[in-house]
Amino acid sequence: MNEPQNPEDLYPQQVPLKVVGDNGDTLREALNSALARHLPEGTTVDFEMRESSGGKYVALTAIFVAESREQLINVYTELRQCEAVRFLL
Numbered sequence: 001m002n003e004p005q006n007p008e009d010l011y012p013q014q015v016p017l018k019v020v021g022d023n024g025d026t027l028r029e030a031l032n033s034a035l036a037r038h039l040p041e042g043t044t045v046d047f048e049m050r051e052s053s054g055g056k057y058v059a060l061t062a063i064f065v066a067e068s069r070e071q072l073i074n075v076y077t078e079l080r081q082c083e084a085v086r087f088l089l
Contacts, residue, residue, distance in 0.1 A: 015066045018089040019079060023051060023058040030082035031060055038074045039064060057086065 021027040035045055048061040066072050079085055 009069065011068050012065050014063065015072065017062045017064070017072075017075065018059060018087075019062075019085055020057060020059045020087040020089070021082070022084040022086070023055055024084065026082065027058065027060065027084040030079060030084065031062060034075045034078040035062060035064070037078065038071055040067070 019027065019031055035043075039045070043064055046063040048063070050059045052058070076088055079088055
């Protein structure tokens with residue numbers, strides 16, 4: 001009997017990766033570095049940015065096609081190492 005697959009486990013799929021943290025170059029560089037290291041060369045990434053009302057924090061969203069769950073885990077794992085990151089969604 002075939003079990004239905006969870007749509008979240010089907011790859012490739014487009015994902016929005018949101019990083020919330022301190023507003024500054026460190027957060028942006030960490031996101032760009034993690035994506036460059038774990039996504040295939042030539043992968044299209046759309047970015048959105050929203051600053052907090054006081055400007056102290058920023059939410060960065062990277063929208064791209066993930067090839068596997070492992071790839072996403074690798075990106076999240078690397079981003080968690082950045083001290084400027086407060087939340088990952």
